[in-house]
Amino acid sequence: MKRFKNPANYGVIENADLVSEETDYSCGDRLRMFFKLENGRIVNVKFTSEACLFCNASASLLADLVKGKTLEQALSLKEDDLLRLFNTDSKSPRYRCIILPLRVMKKALQGVGKS
Numbered sequence: 001m002k003r004f005k006n007p008a009n010y011g012v013i014e015n016a017d018l019v020s021e022e023t024d025y026s027c028g029d030r031l032r033m034f035f036k037l038e039n040g041r042i043v044n045v046k047f048t049s050e051a052c053l054f055c056n057a058s059a060s061l062l063a064d065l066v067k068g069k070t071l072e073q074a075l076s077l078k079e080d081d082l083l084r085l086f087n088t089d090s091k092s093p094r095y096r097c098i099i100l101p102l103r104v105m106k107k108a109l110q111g112v113g114k115s
Contacts, residue, residue, distance in 0.1 A: 007060035011046045020108030024096050029055045033063075033104045037112070042066050042074055047101070054086070054094045059101035061085055071109050077102060 013034035021032040029051035036044040045063035049056055062082065066074040079099050083089055086098055 007056045009046050009060050009063035010048065010056070012048060013044055013046045018108040018112065020104045022100065022104045022107060024100050026096060027052070029097055029100055031055060031059060031100050031104050033059065033101065033108060035105075035108055037071075041068060041070055043068070045105075047104075051100070052094075052097050054097040055100050058082055058086070058098045059104075062101045062105060066105065071112055075106060075109055077105075 013036050015036075016034035017037040018035040019032065020035075021030065023030040029049070031047060031049045031051055033045060033047045035042055045067060047056075047059040047063065049059065051059075062077075065077065065081075079090065079102060082098055082102055083092070083095070086092075086094070088094065088098070092098070
């Protein structure tokens with residue numbers, strides 16, 4: 001419940017290395033994520049949103065999961081990894097809310113460091 005009422009990692013990273021935003025038009029959730037990278041690792045993640053409690057909680061948990069991880073480790077996270085944290089599956093009415101942060105993160109990280 002703490003993550004629902006006052007999500008950790010909420011805010012903006014000034015001078016972020018990557019910023020990504022996406023809107024889920026089926027429900028109206030909009031999420032923007034900020035990433036600070038150092039030596040191929042994610043050292044900080046924050047987010048801002050106009051989204052439901054489930055999306056905010058998922059973004060907060062995802063940020064905690066990927067801090068300190070390499071880009072490859074972060075990109076290897078699957079939808080089921082987040083859904084498991086909420087004790088639900090892809091049939092949940094909150095499925096799209098929960099996975100939106102994962103979509104935003106993957107959009108930001110894909111192609112980084114590749115030439």
